[in-house]
Amino acid sequence: MTAIPDDILFAYADRVKDKVVIITGGANGIGKETALRFASYGAKVVIGDLDVARSTKLVSDIEQTGGQATSIKCDVTQWDDTVALFQLAIAKYGQVDIVVPNAGISEAGDFETVKFKDGIPIKPGMLTIEVNLLGVLYTTHLAQHYLLVNQKHGDLKAIVLIGSMASWSGIPKAELYTASKHAVLGMMRSLHIPLELKCIRIAVIHPFFADTAIVPIPARLFLAGIPLTPVPRIGGAIFYAATNPDPATNGCAWLLPDNGPVFLVPKEEFKLGVYKMIDDRVNSLLVGAKGLHYYSRLLRDLWSIAGKPIVTTGLGVFLAKTVWDNKELILHNARTYIPQ
Incomplete structure (x- = not known):
């Protein structure tokens, strides 16, 4: 404090x-x-x-x-x-x-x-x-x-x-x-x-x-x-x-x-004890939520500027690259949230 x-x-x-x-x-x-x-x-x-x-x-x-x-x-x-x-x-x-x-x-x-x-x-x-x-x-x-x-x-x-x-x-x-x-x-x-x-x-x-x-x-x-x-x-x-x-x-x-x-x-x-455990899990979700908020605004702006065809094509490329770049984080979160 x-x-x-x-x-x-x-x-x-x-x-x-x-x-x-x-x-x-x-x-x-x-x-x-x-x-x-x-x-x-x-x-x-x-x-x-x-x-x-x-x-x-x-x-x-x-x-x-x-x-x-x-x-x-x-x-x-x-x-x-x-x-x-x-x-x-x-x-x-x-x-x-x-x-x-x-x-x-x-x-x-x-x-x-x-x-x-x-x-x-x-x-x-x-x-x-x-x-x-x-x-x-x-x-x-x-x-x-x-x-x-x-x-x-x-x-x-x-x-x-x-x-x-x-x-x-x-x-x-x-x-x-x-x-x-x-x-x-x-x-x-x-x-x-x-x-x-x-x-x-x-x-x-x-x-x-x-x-x-x-x-x-x-x-x-x-x-x-x-x-x-x-x-x-x-x-x-x-x-x-x-x-x-x-x-x-x-x-x-x-x-x-x-x-x-x-x-x-x-x-x-x-965040102490149980609160810290819960907070760690919530934070990993919030990182994704903040990212989605940013990318939703990005796609909206691109749509208004470039139009549907460019945005749709770009979205596919972007999602594929994002999954590949973050595959370790995705696997980690899957192991965390899916019961073993």
């Missing part, structure tokens, strides 16, 4: 000037800090939150300092609300450049206790999953479309997800929260390559317990004497993950384990 000191987190701040940033749950805590940070460097901020009063106040505060912002009431568990958030950004600013699906809650309800009505088990509450996972899925799904609206070559485009230490380790009495945060990390890893092909960055931030209202009183009592992660540093990590231009940092995790610095976890360090 690589430590990222605080004074580096805004090294690429010039990249956000006039960019449009959507933040869900942006009226309080981490979302508010992130909105203020982006606005301070010239970004146009669009806030979606159920807390209309605080959202309106935040927009006013940003505008009073010369920034640009707008807000809308948004329940991220409601598809229509989330669509309206993106539509507002397009209507007001004409584009979307960075999306931060930040809205989240702590454990709601008691998953361990089965409750009954008339002797029949009743359905447990799933609000934590609905906000922390379904809401993030809705927001990320829409981001994949709206980030491409009016996109120009070389534009900064990014999605920054909010994970947790619970993305890596189980938290007793927080089963739904842990499940949702594991899922967020998995989604980021799944989307990394498809989004990279569209020139969209993706990352996930993993803070330790932060000094925000999301931490319940019992957890605060348990953590008494243990330093919490500073909210400004979390906002800085989100900013850095979105703006860092290095392709090697795309698809990575960013840990804030305590009161220390931000740590970059390279993709290669996700």
Whole structure:
């Protein structure tokens, strides 16, 4: 892992000037800090939150300092609300450049206790999953479309997800929260390559317990004497993950384990034990997938330029040569994936 000191987190701040940033749950805590940070460097901020009063106040505060912002009431568990958030950004600013699906809650309800009505088990509450996972899925799904609206070559485009230490380790009495945060990390890893092909960055931030209202009183009592992660540093990590231009940092995790610095976890360090075995096999498939993506574009362009006869003839020659040149790799993969 690589430590990222605080004074580096805004090294690429010039990249956000006039960019449009959507933040869900942006009226309080981490979302508010992130909105203020982006606005301070010239970004146009669009806030979606159920807390209309605080959202309106935040927009006013940003505008009073010369920034640009707008807000809308948004329940991220409601598809229509989330669509309206993106539509507002397009209507007001004409584009979307960075999306931060930040809205989240702590454990709601008691998953361990089965409750009954008339002797029949009743359905447990799933609000934590609905906000922390379904809401993030809705927001990320829409981001994949709206980030491409009016996109120009070389534009900064990014999605920054909010994970947790619970993305890596189980938290007793927080089963739904842990499940949702594991899922967020998995989604980021799944989307990394498809989004990279569209020139969209993706990352996930993993803070330790932060000094925000999301931490319940019992957890605060348990953590008494243990330093919490500073909210400004979390906002800085989100900013850095979105703006860092290095392709090697795309698809990575960013840990804030305590009161220390931000740590970059390279993709290669996700892979230990069984995970490494699975990853080795997946990587050999992805090499082929990337090659197919390239050659499909190549054939499409050749078809449009030279026409069907030349492309068809060339394809036959190309495939024959490719098979011959890669016969050892093909045999190796066959031995790997065909049961012995």
